[in-house]
Amino acid sequence: MRHSERGGEPLRALVTGIDSFTGPFIETELRQRGFEVYGTFHGSSTGVHRSDIDLRDPDAITALVAEIRPSHVIHLAAISFVATRDVESIYLTNIMGTRNLLSALTAADSHRPHSVIIASSANIYGNSPVSPLDETSEARPENDYAISKHAVENLARIWSDRLPVTIVRPFNYTGRGQSERFLVPKIVAAFRKRVPNIELGNLDVYRDFSDVRDIAAAYAGLADACCQGVFNLCSGSIHSIDDILRIARQITGHDLNVSVNPDFVRANEIKTLVGSNQRLCAALPEWSSRSFEHTLRWMLVDGLD
Numbered sequence: 001m002r003h004s005e006r007g008g009e010p011l012r013a014l015v016t017g018i019d020s021f022t023g024p025f026i027e028t029e030l031r032q033r034g035f036e037v038y039g040t041f042h043g044s045s046t047g048v049h050r051s052d053i054d055l056r057d058p059d060a061i062t063a064l065v066a067e068i069r070p071s072h073v074i075h076l077a078a079i080s081f082v083a084t085r086d087v088e089s090i091y092l093t094n095i096m097g098t099r100n101l102l103s104a105l106t107a108a109d110s111h112r113p114h115s116v117i118i119a120s121s122a123n124i125y126g127n128s129p130v131s132p133l134d135e136t137s138e139a140r141p142e143n144d145y146a147i148s149k150h151a152v153e154n155l156a157r158i159w160s161d162r163l164p165v166t167i168v169r170p171f172n173y174t175g176r177g178q179s180e181r182f183l184v185p186k187i188v189a190a191f192r193k194r195v196p197n198i199e200l201g202n203l204d205v206y207r208d209f210s211d212v213r214d215i216a217a218a219y220a221g222l223a224d225a226c227c228q229g230v231f232n233l234c235s236g237s238i239h240s241i242d243d244i245l246r247i248a249r250q251i252t253g254h255d256l257n258v259s260v261n262p263d264f265v266r267a268n269e270i271k272t273l274v275g276s277n278q279r280l281c282a283a284l285p286e287w288s289s290r291s292f293e294h295t296l297r298w299m300l301v302d303g304l305d
Helices: 023-032 058-068 087-107 144-158 183-193 212-224 241-252 278-283 292-300
Strands: 012-016 036-041 050-052 072-075 115-119 165-170 197-200 229-233 257-260
Touching (some): 012 023, 012 058, 023 036, 023 212, 036 058, 058 087, 072 212, 087 144, 115 144, 115 212, 144 165, 183 241, 183 292, 212 229, 212 278, 229 278, 241 292
Parallel strands (some): 012 036, 012 072, 036 050, 072 115, 115 165, 165 229, 197 257
């Protein structure tokens, strides 16, 4: 572990949404790099240095930033479930929450952070004809979540002359602890329980899946190195739903019947989403991506790490 100071200044990271699926993995990565880690949550959480704050409350986040004086910030807090029906919450939380945070960080004139990482999403690319997608590909958001994240990117650029802003666009990623509302954990749970049937939505989709541990390492690495710019966070490999089912069958020896439930079919579903991670790998030469089969085995078999 590194010393917890750099240039005589404490390495103190603020992670918003630390109670999210990704947050604990990022916290582990940051602590391994010598950071003190503080986090915001909204609802319930465990651990030290946690603050129950709604980022839609500008006074609360301003007071917290003034108290913590973070050297690095990773902004995860957002409504991230694409199919949520609470559209108003998507826009208020994702856009206004980000604006309030950036405003609070700017107000801390005597102690500006060295790195501010804002989580966007690969969903902003939409149904692009380009494959793989790189950071220069056109944004074509096609759902409320993607529109809100594209707005967050534009909002962050307004502050880029005052704060060292980095925008990351994670593609699909998964791992232990992810909600079964999401595709891969839902399939994994069905195989672990050895149920005979599973109902899914759109089957003809192809995704770039990463391991949450690799995504967390990318967040922490970019923050630690104070990289700036826009970065795709992805594996660069593509998999279909059939691939997930086939690998799960091989690992567990279990089979099940798959049917399509019309209630699970999304309108304007993005059919293919695969990214280029060349810019990320150039910025973080030590970073690497596990195979998707490795990730599924970790999720399906107890005792693996």
